[in-house]
Amino acid sequence: MQYQGVLTKMQTELDNPIQYYMVFENDFIHVNQLLDKTIRIEFLKYQCLACGKNKKIYRQGYCYDDFYKVPQAADWLMRPELSKAHLDIEDRDLDYEKKVQLQPHVVYLANSSNIKVGVTRKSQVPTRWIDQGAHEAIEIVEVPNRYLAGITEVALKGYIADKTNWRKMLKNDIEDENLVEKRNQLKQYIPLEALDYYIENNLETNIEFPVLQYPTKLKSLNLEKTSEYQGKLKGIKGQYLIFEDGTVFNVRNSEGYVVSLTVSA
Template sequence: MKYQGVLTKMQTENGSPIQYYLVFENDFLNMNQLLDKKISIRFLGYQCLNCELQKKIYRQGFCYDCFFEAPQAAAWIINPELSQAHLGIEDRDLDYEKSVQLRPHVVYLANSSSVKVGVTRKTQVPTRWIDQGAHEAIEIVEVPNRYLAGITEIALKDYVSDKTNWRNMLKNDITDEDLVAWREKLKKYIPAEALDYYLENNSETNLLFPVLRYPEKPKSLNLEKTPLYEGVLKGIKGQYLIFEDDTVFNVRSNEGYIVSLVIN
């Protein structure tokens, strides 16, 4: 079977285990069904996710021009504390910024390689945790806009990491943590503006990934350096495909790449 299209991050459905779907314009693949099958990935070119022109991808699935112009790639996406829509101040497109920033957001703790703090829209729970490869997570606060979530994350970053070690996450080199205890310990560092939104009665969410074998020494597949790769799929965690030879492929990091997939 052969499939072809522009890569976008895999869609997910929480379950035991999580279900993963790769969506092309004309195809819809349940990736869980491909476990233990040989897959060939061939790099064919680029297509910007914004302008849809076949231009080299710069970052986050966007060509150079769109990365610096599209509202979906503005700095507040990565740094939510820079959000200003709640003040009526435009960055690139105020209507778009209001539609995203002025919605309920959560600050959370997730354990993927170690405990980290993060921000996401409420509607993206638990999708955000799945994408990060977290096996457990819990919300700390639920606030009405992205700015409040951003300043809370900044305050907590002095006491807990905001990064994931992707190699440890993929090797499943992890330790279970008491996230309720972590939440309670961090409460005193929440900014006054967000303290009324603290969540004190929720429990942690546990996630199960479809992995038959974890890699011992994960090595990342770079399609530009290796335009044709073939391997047996052994697992999916975060947005990574894990292959039998310890090669791992980050689908999200390759958004905007045109590929063909052959399933044997």
């Protein structure tokens, strides 16, 4: 079987285990069905997710020019405390910014390699946790806009990590934590503006990933340096494909790359 298309973030479905899909323009792949099969990945060209041109991808699937132009790549995406739509102030595209920023957001704790704090739109729960490879997560507050979520995250960063160790996550070098207890401990650090939105009685969500074999040593596949790779797929976690030889491929980091995928038994 052979597939060809531009890579975008794998779509997911909450199940036991998580179900993964690669969606191309004219086709899609149920990635779980490829476990224990040999996959050959060949890099063909670039295709910017904004302009569609064969221009070198700079970040997040966009060429250099579009990365600094499109609202989907503005600074407030990575730093939600910079959101200004609630003040009616435009960054790159106020209509887009209002659509995204002025909707319910949650600040959460997720445990993938360690407990970390993060922000996402309510509509992206639990997708965001799955993409991070978290095996457990819990909401702390649910606020009406991105700005309030952002300042809450900033306040909590002083007391808990905000980054994931992707190597530990992929090796499954993890420990279960009591996220309810940790959430309660952090309540005292929530800004006054967001304190009324604290979630008191929820339980953590547990997530299982489709992994047959975790690697002990990791080698990251970079399609710009290695344009062709072949290996047996042993797992999917976060947005990574995990292969038998310890090679791991971050699909999301390769958005905008046009590839050919050949699957054999």
